[in-house]
Amino acid sequence: EVQLVESGGGVVRPGGSLRLACAASGFTFDDYGMSWVRQAPGKGLEWVSGINWNGAKKGYADSVRDQFTVSRDNAKNSLYLQMNSLRVEDTALYYCARGGFYSDSTAYIPHIDIWGKGTAVTVSS
Amino acid sequence: DIVLTQSPGTLSLSPGERATLSCRASQTFSSKYLAWYQQKPGQAPRLLIYGAATRATGISGRFTGSGSGTDFTLTISRLEPEDFAVYYCQKYGTSPLTFGGGTRVEIK
Numbered sequence: 001e002v003q004l005v006e007s008g009g010g011v012v013r014p015g016g017s018l019r020l021a022c023a024a025s026g027f028t029f030d031d032y033g034m035s036w037v038r039q040a041p042g043k044g045l046e047w048v049s050g051i052n053w054n055g056a057k058k059g060y061a062d063s064v065r066d067q068f069t070v071s072r073d074n075a076k077n078s079l080y081l082q083m084n085s086l087r088v089e090d091t092a093l094y095y096c097a098r099g100g101f102y103s104d105s106t107a108y109i110p111h112i113d114i115w116g117k118g119t120a121v122t123v124s125s
Numbered sequence: 126d127i128v129l130t131q132s133p134g135t136l137s138l139s140p141g142e143r144a145t146l147s148c149r150a151s152q153t154f155s156s157k158y159l160a161w162y163q164q165k166p167g168q169a170p171r172l173l174i175y176g177a178a179t180r181a182t183g184i185s186g187r188f189t190g191s192g193s194g195t196d197f198t199l200t201i202s203r204l205e206p207e208d209f210a211v212y213y214c215q216k217y218g219t220s221p222l223t224f225g226g227g228t229r230v231e232i233k
Contacts, residue, residue: 035222045162045170045213047222059220062126095169100222108218111160113181115169 002026002114004096009119016086020119022079022096027114030054030074035100035112036081038092038121048094049081050101050109057102064090086123093118127151127216129225137233144201146228148192148214156193158218164227165210173212174199204230 008020020036035050049070050059058070069082079096098114128151138144148159156177162170172181174190177197187208189200201208209232214225 044227045164045215045224047224050220050222061221100217101220108158109220109222111158111172111175111215111217112162112222113172113175115171117169 002098004098004114004116006094006096006116006119009094009121011122011124012086013125014087014123016123017082017084018086018121020081020083020094020096020121022116024077024079024096024098027098029072029077031104032098033101033103033109034072034079035097036068036070036079037095037097037100037112037115038090039095039118040089040092043092046092047100051079052102053104059101083121086121088123091121091123093120126221127154127223129214129216129223131212131214131225131228133228134226135229135231137231138204139233140204140206142204144199144204144208144230146199146201146212146214146230148197148199148225150195150197150216153194154216155218156197158216159190159192159197160215160217161188161190161199162213162215163208163210164213170213201230206232 036048051070095118096116097112099110099112159177161174164170178190
């Protein structure tokens, strides 16, 4: 079964840091680009960051550029999101997603086809 | 960046009725790169349609995607109780990916 399981969320003070992780299983992880998408409480979806299949290419939303860093470890079938200088407006459910950045076989960014259940990040004083 | 605007914000319909959801882009892009997702309360989004018109695996034939250029449509032919949810369109293909603001389909 294809599965994505996020972890690492929690409550943090403004200016703090968190590192999210996503464990992938049931598919060949290094065939796919991966993404992080977030959803603030009661709001819509926002693509946050993507990384290509081998980690050589990365992309960020303007709202988190220079603040968040995406990475992956293909040997561990894992995706990460390092979040620094957190702000109240970063409060959201963070989803790990398959797709949404370059795979090993496409010159375009494929659609997201699999989502994890999300991990909640709350930034509050 | 391409902005996607979905309308209406909320659609109030009865089971068995037809739902027509709109997604309009701020500039034209290839229909190969338009997806639709369904999200129910407390759940992650689920892929319904990609390439503007291709149903994802396991998706009912009640769901039809269409459109090109800047105007895209998701049609649900006859609403079933499980179809009441929020629907998002998404542009992919190039970075950044963008989502529309969503259309809530609620029971009238």
